Amino acid sequence: MTRRTKTPRKPLVKKGSQTSLKDPVGVYCRVRPLSFPDQECCIEVINNTTVQLHTPEGYRLNRNGDYKETQYSFKQVFGTHTTQKELFDVVANPLVDDLIHGKNGLLFTYGVTGSGKTYTMTGSPGEGGLLPRCLDMIFNSIGSFQAKRYVFKSNDRNSMDIQCEVDALLERQKREAMPNPKTPSSKRQVDPEFADMINVQDFCKAEEVDEDSVYGVFVSYIEIYNNYIYDLLEEVPFDPIRPKWNSCSTPMRSTDFVPPQSKLLREDKNHNMYVAGCTEVEVKSTEEAFEVFWRGQKKRRIANTHLNRESSRSHSVFNIKLVQAPLDADGDNVLQVKFCSVWSFSCSNQILNFWN
Template sequence: MNSNYRSTPHNGRVFRREKTTLSNGSSDALKEPVRVFCRIRPLENDADTSCISLVSPTVLSLNTPSDSKSSLQRELHCQFKQIFTSYATQKEVFDFVAMPLLTDLLKGRNALLLSYGVTGSGKTFTFTGEQSNPGIMPRCIDTLFNTIGEFQTPKFTIKPDRMNGFEIQSESDAIQDRLLENRANAKTLRGKLGKRGIGDQVHYENDGTRLHDIDESNYYAVFVSYIEIYNNTVFDLLDDSNGKNKQAKILREDSQKNMYVNGVIEVEVKSAEEAFEVMNEGQKRKRMGCTLLNSESSRSHSVFNIRLVQIEQIAHNSEGAPIVPESNLMKVSQFSLVDLAGSERTNRTQTTGMRLKEAGRINNSLMSLRNCLEILRENQLTGSNKLVPYRDSRLTYLFKNFLEGYGKVEMIVCVNPAVSDYEENLQVMKFAEMTQDVKIKKNENRDTPYLKKTIKKVGNTPSSSRRVRSNSSYSLPKIPIFTVNLENFNEIGVKMEQIVKILKMRKVKTDSAFSDFNKKDKHFRKQLCELNEANILKTSEIKSLKSVVKKEKQECYNLKHKITDLETVNDSLASKNGELHEVILSLRHTIDEKDLKINQKILERKKQNKNLHLQMKRCPKS
């Protein structure tokens, strides 16, 4: 579906004709179009009729239902990169769609895979699947670890720097982190995710698929994160520090101008089982809801990120074993799997209250995605330089870099072929058509230089050195040890005089030390009192500021509720305005028709008068 279509009548039908592709200028050689796939889910009931028929493995036909109000029957031919029928297996979809993206991940390239469609069209099943029939996400995890299993770095050798980058730890730091994880699992995310019963663990079938295009001279580390965008707000699905009250996250740019979620938890996983635990814990926290069209409808856009870090292993220790070199290059690649929430029409789902608000936010974010892609296509077709409104939605703002050439972009469109979904499918096909016209700049590999960290030996602290100096300044003279000769009383007298003199010197120094100690004690007590007074003042200020912040938060909360209510009212008014606009158009049409009839009658009357006048002239006077 690379183009718009022209309508040509043929036996009461209208067929789609494809136009030529985009301009083939020299700059297009550096770009590649967004690949869009289509998957058709099975009909729920055998008695249902389908509005979709397959023309070829890449072309389907969307047929107007027979009970449609339109008298003109249409047959729209829509072309995709590949179409998967209801008989296609999960493995076939994975091999054709996700396997090339995994290969690019190992080569250091980034990839973004989106699932798009109306609610209940099978997007989540395509991505997740079942334990005995895994979808794209579990198969990606299994295939990745089947490939790099024996080429992984020891855990905590590579660590996120919390600014969308990574750093290399020294071996002693890595060992310390491993000990901390083993001793205090309850304080780490991995420990929290590991506190599950054996019966709760989810194991997906592993078919042993692996990639053969792997650089065995590299060591690899896998990091995963899981977020959702709910009501245009970003939440971390792996962060349970606040219990049920999820903390909203903000988007930031890193040093390479790439967008990332600030403060998101990235878990290093060393096996597919660990990755499944993380993935399933995140899925438990996803916002789900029940509608008339889907009993388990996703109410948010979920993003599962797989980041692969590669480091070369060209150095060896004295025993010949490979080690992390002191200075080298690090290669980081990212694979983002985005399960978009389904678009829906409220007149079919009959949603109200919070569900209505969620549906409005979902449709608005999908509309923002469509607007960005339309402007990108317009800029490429016309050579204009319109500003792409990425900031209109958190969804488009997060993936701004992918649309600007940060990585390869692909989309799998899921379709429910039931006749009742014809109107929704028509909009989905138009969106997929427009998406395929967008060309993305080819992604280039980026290497990040790094230096291996070393631990510096810690010497005496300043406090200990001060303590040694103070003890030396107040050191007391030692009392000499001598043997007593009872026959020589003069020698005994001399020795006793020496001892008395030393004792007097010790007393003087002791008195001086006590005096100095008392002065320092008073000075220290005075400082403590001043600090205590300052602390009391600061505490009172903090309390007052907290009350102000609490009041402002409450006001902000009330304003948000008011905004939500106003948005709901605005949406209802907009729908009413649209209905009234249609009524106005119909009335104008009626007025135009009546004006036309009046003009025709006036012309006829003038003509009759003219004829009558001519007849009267011709008749002789009586």
């Protein structure tokens, strides 16, 4: 006769404790100020979690009074006077802190053309957005613990290999000897086109960074256009023998832009999805990372609309991959990779329609 043991009770989770579960997805709303003071406003902030949509005056007349006003709830609502710093502290700071401690994350902006997605992500001169602030926090946190360039080397399996000091040194010398090095250099002057965007005055860093490890940061930038994935950092050399063709089925001149080939989406051994063959660039500072981002930004597909002179026609994803590896007892040699966490900035031009 066997005796069945009782099923053990699950331990009670106290409110406010560190073991309490976080919501996997947080949805925030940011209300953009009106472009002109005489414009009709259809959104009213009820409280810090709720907005109410008012039907436009012209719509009311056409429907003969048959309309309704709807309220929507979010994790938090940011009004028209919210600064970039206030938004970063609530929305992005916790995600960067999780990234540095080995957790993946995604920051996704969604809205109509001209709703402020690009301003929120990248900012404007003198008012840096979420991306430069997040990069600044990452490098403020791991700055003195970064591995030398090329110690970490990405492979085609969505993971990282570790090179010995000699191999890393040889690769550094090889890259520096190239006439046009693809790797950004910290010695290069910051592009004045975005210099004011990354000049973040508010110092921010994560706490409890593992000082017995070294870190590396890699970035990549892709866009999804017509259900195809393109690498915005891929360098496509012009081939004079094989003519390139544009959308009008006519040969392209050598001076025309040649779009990159589409990439494949694959699954690694840990069941994580990744873009195979995507260019990953190792960066050592906020300036280097934003320079790579800006280079890819210029290759995105854009079009002129009534609301935006340069509206994106695609969905873009900027990935930040943070690699951590412990040092040996002497602190001289890098051991195997401890974790490789990824954080993605994503921006979509899809239309979110509130009206029924």
